[in-house]
Amino acid sequence: MKSQTTKNPPLSSATLQILLALAGGNLHGYGIIKEVARNSDGHYRLGPGTLYDNLKKLMDAGLVSDVPPPVSSKRKSASTKEDDRRFYVLTKDGKGALAAEVDRLQTVVSQARSRLREARAGNA
Amino acid sequence: MISTISSSAYRLLLRLHPVSFQDEFGAEMLWIFDEECEQGRVVPLLLDGAISLLRQRFRTQNDPGQLSIASGTVITGPGMDPVRLLQGGVTFSLIFFSLIQLLSHPNLLTVSVRWSDRVPCYTISLQAPSHAEVVLDTTP
Numbered sequence: 414m415k416s417q418t419t420k421n422p423p424l425s426s427a428t429l430q431i432l433l434a435l436a437g438g439n440l441h442g443y444g445i446i447k448e449v450a451r452n453s454d455g456h457y458r459l460g461p462g463t464l465y466d467n468l469k470k471l472m473d474a475g476l477v478s479d480v481p482p483p484v485s486s487k488r489k490s491a492s493t494k495e496d497d498r499r500f501y502v503l504t505k506d507g508k509g510a511l512a513a514e515v516d517r518l519q520t521v522v523s524q525a526r527s528r529l530r531e532a533r534a535g536n537a
Numbered sequence: 538m539i540s541t542i543s544s545s546a547y548r549l550l551l552r553l554h555p556v557s558f559q560d561e562f563g564a565e566m567l568w569i570f571d572e573e574c575e576q577g578r579v580v581p582l583l584l585d586g587a588i589s590l591l592r593q594r595f596r597t598q599n600d601p602g603q604l605s606i607a608s609g610t611v612i613t614g615p616g617m618d619p620v621r622l623l624q625g626g627v628t629f630s631l632i633f634f635s636l637i638q639l640l641s642h643p644n645l646l647t648v649s650v651r652w653s654d655r656v657p658c659y660t661i662s663l664q665a666p667s668h669a670e671v672v673l674d675t676t677p
Contacts, residue, residue, distance in 0.1 A: 442569060443568070443569050446573075458578075461570060465558075465562040466593065469558065469561070469562070
């Protein structure tokens with residue numbers, strides 16, 4: 414357990430949201446921002462600075478890698494700017510880090526539920 | 538007009554980022570900024586860009602890489618002197634928050650351009666809350 418914690422330290426909320434967005438499929442930067450907003454019902458909106466700062470860290474850590482845009486996307490997009498956009502993909506290590514974070518959050522939720530139950534029992 | 542000023546401010550912020558970061562993500566960040574600006578999220582995006590700049594700068598402090606500044610000059614060395622970094626930070630913050638103040642009160646600043654003998658003449662009018670007005674006219 415301890416070694417797993419050292420290997421996969423808790424993720425920041427921005428990092429978690431980015432990895433969650435990419436778990437649904439390869440996305441370009443603006444796609445990630447829109448996916449994160451959609452997943453959080455518009456409550457959490459990443460700025461480009463925060464997004465690329467985190468993406469750089471994730472790419473350096475080997476959790477995310479970039480790929481050229483798919484051919485179908487190139488055909489659909491009319492502007493050159495859109496053609497140049499890179500897509501980001503979750504690597505095997507990235508999937509592992511996301512799974513570890515979800516397990517950690519699950520433990521937190523279980524502990525919180527147990528504490529709340531104890532508190533309610535104490536009040537009764 | 539406001540979108541032009543905010544876009545220029547964002548470009549300036551991007552140019553203050555480390556060169557490697559600019560090369561890798563600058564174009565995509567600018568593209569997203571333009572898209573998001575259409576939804577009226579200028580101030581949060583500028584703040585986000587400023588925070589990103591600070592993060593990148595503090596991260597590159599220990600790197601022997603290059604530091605580019607707005608004029609395009611490249612300074613090489615083991616990182617920026619902390620005193621210079623502090624001075625630069627204070628100056629930048631003053632300019633940045635003044636700009637945000639102006640952007641959030643569009644009536645305070647008006648800029649008009651007219652052409653005189655193919656030379657652009659700018660009239661910049663800054664109106665103080667007490668209705669005093671400062672006008673800078675570049676007409677020859």
